[in-house]
Amino acid sequence: MKITPGAVVKGGTSLHYKTGDWRDQRPVIDQEACQKCGICRDVCPDDSIKVKDEQYEIDTDFCKGCGICAHECPAQAIKMVPEEK
């Protein structure tokens, strides 16, 4: 591999770099308590909360475990649990 002047690389490479590895705690959503307001998705700095089959789910490839979603959830439906490695 040769380095490029200015460290110029093709775009989109961050998809291949799973920053979820950095996590030491993970958000767990209580689907029964979830009011589907979408605040967690809006505040997630890593765009790691997705809606699938009308349920909010965590994208663990990129969630760094910051806990903002749990802090902001008005229904307190998200708990942060320690990641076991």
Added chain:
Amino acid sequence: MNEVKVVEGSEAVALAVKACRPHVISAYPISPQTHIVESLARMVADGELDAQYVRVESEFSAASVLAGASAAGSRSYTASSSQGLLLMTEVLYASAGMRLPFVMTGVNRSISAPINIQVDHQDTMSLRDAGLIQFYVESSQEAYDVHLAAFKIAEDPQIMLPVMVCMDGWVLTHSYERVAFADQKAVDEFLPPFRPENYLDPAHPKSWGSYAEADVLMEFKYAIHRAMSLGKARIKEILAEVAAFTGRDHGGLIEAYRTADADVVLVAMGSMVGTIKDAVDELRQGGKKVGLVKIRCYRPFPYEEIEEAIRGAKVVGVMDANFSMGSEGAVGLDLKAKLCGRPEAPLIIDYIAGLGGREINAQTIRKLVARTEDVYRSRLILPESEWVDLNPAILS
């Protein structure tokens, strides 16, 4: 034919920048730099210059606009001074790292505190490690001519670094001098449009300055240093091209003035050089073998040329209009580092002079040359840089 006019130094720079056809100019006003960008803003507003003039709320933003514009493939320009340059610092390091070849004028002014708006070189010297190519000029004419060269040097495919042309505030920017201008046609033939290999394009997304871990970071940094070191030859060629089409040759990376048989050589940069040349002529008339090395290109540091010019000299006095607190002046440190241990290297004495606009006149130079000879004869080991005309009586 080259047109000749009496203009303010700032106007001369603005006209040089205009002749280089920049696409984007972004700046924030600060004395003594303001007249340069005011002139450019007027040229854009009056339709004389087809460029985007981006008004911003700080120098940090001005430099950031330039980085983005340059990455998008635009020829870009800014100017600042003192505190403004320091506020740009983070962006300037990043821009050099991303190899973005914009041009800026560093109008030299002292740094607060205490607040002072007069000239010294502390501001631009604080940026010497950023990866910018730095020139220091002696006159408005040289400022004009070096700005013509600056874009071509910055955009050279083997260099690709920002270039900063440093000129002394007030002394050059606000004084009126006779300046000869280049024909637009000659400038256009000399300076082709900016066509970088990489540029921001939504159709082909790219990222600049991407993450580099410990396994490659040193190579990226060394690559900048190597672009500068190997770039010296190219810089000299481009300066020579400008000399050829303007008919004005200010020298290469340095100008050696009456150094051939000199026992004492002074080393200096910026507008004080003109005064020193006159003082050298006077001292020569009195039978003293004195010469001067004017550093034109400070980064990359032209030590090979300086070594050649001071060969045979007994003692060298470096005049630093800057100071590295707790150590010595920057140019003195550079020269000592490069010459230390070389056979027959002359004694080097570092003088701190002209901070905050303190006057340097012919008498200052005569006194300094006499002191240099004394130190050489007495074999005195100086414990620190000599602060020229320091008044210890007012130190509390």
